[in-house]
Amino acid sequence: MSDALRSAAIEILKVNDRGSYTVPTKGLYPFQWNWDSCLTALGQRHFDPARALTEIETLFAHQWPCGMVPHIIFHAQDDGYFPGPEVWGCNRPVPTSGITQPPVAGFALRRLLDAAPDLQDRARPLLARITAWHRWFHATRDPQGSGLVAIIHPWESGRDNSVDWDAPFDRVPSDGVAPYTRRDTQHADAAHRPTKDQYDRYIWLVERFRGLGWATERLHYTSPFQVVDPGFNSILIRSCADLADLAVVMGEDAQAAENRALAAKGLAALPALWSDAHGQYLCLDRVAGRLIDNPSSGGLLAAFAPIPPDRAARIAASIEAHGTRFRVASQAPGTPGFDAKRYWRGPVWLVVNYMIADGLERAGQAEAAAAIRASSLRLITESGFAEYYDPLTGEGLGGGQFTWTAAMVLEFLSMQRSPAPAR
Ligand code: DGY
Numbered sequence: 001m002s003d004a005l006r007s008a009a010i011e012i013l014k015v016n017d018r019g020s021y022t023v024p025t026k027g028l029y030p031f032q033w034n035w036d037s038c039l040t041a042l043g044q045r046h047f048d049p050a051r052a053l054t055e056i057e058t059l060f061a062h063q064w065p066c067g068m069v070p071h072i073i074f075h076a077q078d079d080g081y082f083p084g085p086e087v088w089g090c091n092r093p094v095p096t097s098g099i100t101q102p103p104v105a106g107f108a109l110r111r112l113l114d115a116a117p118d119l120q121d122r123a124r125p126l127l128a129r130i131t132a133w134h135r136w137f138h139a140t141r142d143p144q145g146s147g148l149v150a151i152i153h154p155w156e157s158g159r160d161n162s163v164d165w166d167a168p169f170d171r172v173p174s175d176g177v178a179p180y181t182r183r184d185t186q187h188a189d190a191a192h193r194p195t196k197d198q199y200d201r202y203i204w205l206v207e208r209f210r211g212l213g214w215a216t217e218r219l220h221y222t223s224p225f226q227v228v229d230p231g232f233n234s235i236l237i238r239s240c241a242d243l244a245d246l247a248v249v250m251g252e253d254a255q256a257a258e259n260r261a262l263a264a265k266g267l268a269a270l271p272a273l274w275s276d277a278h279g280q281y282l283c284l285d286r287v288a289g290r291l292i293d294n295p296s297s298g299g300l301l302a303a304f305a306p307i308p309p310d311r312a313a314r315i316a317a318s319i320e321a322h323g324t325r326f327r328v329a330s331q332a333p334g335t336p337g338f339d340a341k342r343y344w345r346g347p348v349w350l351v352v353n354y355m356i357a358d359g360l361e362r363a364g365q366a367e368a369a370a371a372i373r374a375s376s377l378r379l380i381t382e383s384g385f386a387e388y389y390d391p392l393t394g395e396g397l398g399g400g401q402f403t404w405t406a407a408m409v410l411e412f413l414s415m416q417r418s419p420a421p422a423r
Contacts, residue, residue: 002413005380009413012385012406013043017051020058021075025387025399028187030078034059034071034101035158036404038108039351043407046414049116053123056105056112060129062096066216067136069105070096071155082183083203089210098206098214099153102232103137104355106130106239106259110246120250127247131255134240134262140217147269148233150286152223153205157232157298159330159344160202161194163337164227164283164296171224171287174200177207188387192341192397227292230273230281231301235355237266238304267305274311275299279318295332296344297352303359312363319356319368324391327375328353333391340390341397347388350376350408373412380409 021032044052074085074095085095141149154165240263247256273281281299283292339345361369385405386396
């Protein structure tokens, strides 16, 4: 069985391979997405580690001079996606978007090179590039030096329409947005996607930042949407820590020290987001100056950082308490806003499962991690390689033949053979 799954997953990665980058899925997402690519490399490493490194190299070839790594690289013309390059207006040699995404590259590169040390020399230039991205986050998205960085657009979190953003989105206007036609709803069921009201606000923010010439150092303070997401920050912390470890192995001491310091700064600030009542971390609305009282998977994903073991145990218990047939729901079932089929308001996403399971395993929660991995593989055997899944029924939703879902399956299958190492 697992051989058949493995072959099916590899086939999807190959079908979506465009030579030097991989599209998330044909039709719905026809370009290169930032965190999709880094997580895709984790799948590719199981059958072609050199190709996996190319995936990350291609992404970083489009890093902006300020250090930001865009969330989309528009390598080829394709009218099937909105908003395309002309809406972003970023004025880059190869068009890109102007916002970023969860910085999972440091983690992915370390994992890739751990198993393929012969690629170290080729990968060396990436250390400085990823470090520059991490430095950019702290400089531009944490101007007051709190230790935690903010996202300024929901798309940056990857959790586009999470219930977490509902309250801060009340501050984002939607009037004056240029008329547009959505493309995502031509590829996937509109009832499983963000609403028109949310889309208007997504585009309002893009137009606002475009009006500021994409000067990334100015965007944070001028955005009505500034949210500190625990999942996003934990990915940054973990990537800084992992890149520091990798830099030590590769004899890059200055980069090791810088990343180590950034990881420590983030980790020291993370407890401010903890909620004892919810048994997980919460988002902070930086403009309103208060925590967002909502239990989404963003606060469970915080387990990806080296949080204290007692907090990891609480997170494991909170996931168990969801009581869904499949885990991990992106919004706690039964809470206001939960919708089992609508994108990030309930459905299960395998990339989030992967990172939560990895963190829980490292924190000594092996049973909880194994349950998440087993649940993920059951979704694949029941419903195929979908973009996301209904946590109650297991129905596959959104795009099909999904790249990062396939990549995570290769990771889960390899762990069945050799359990993940303890911290
Ligand atoms: C989309 O278009 O749905 C993406 O999530 C934004 O990058």
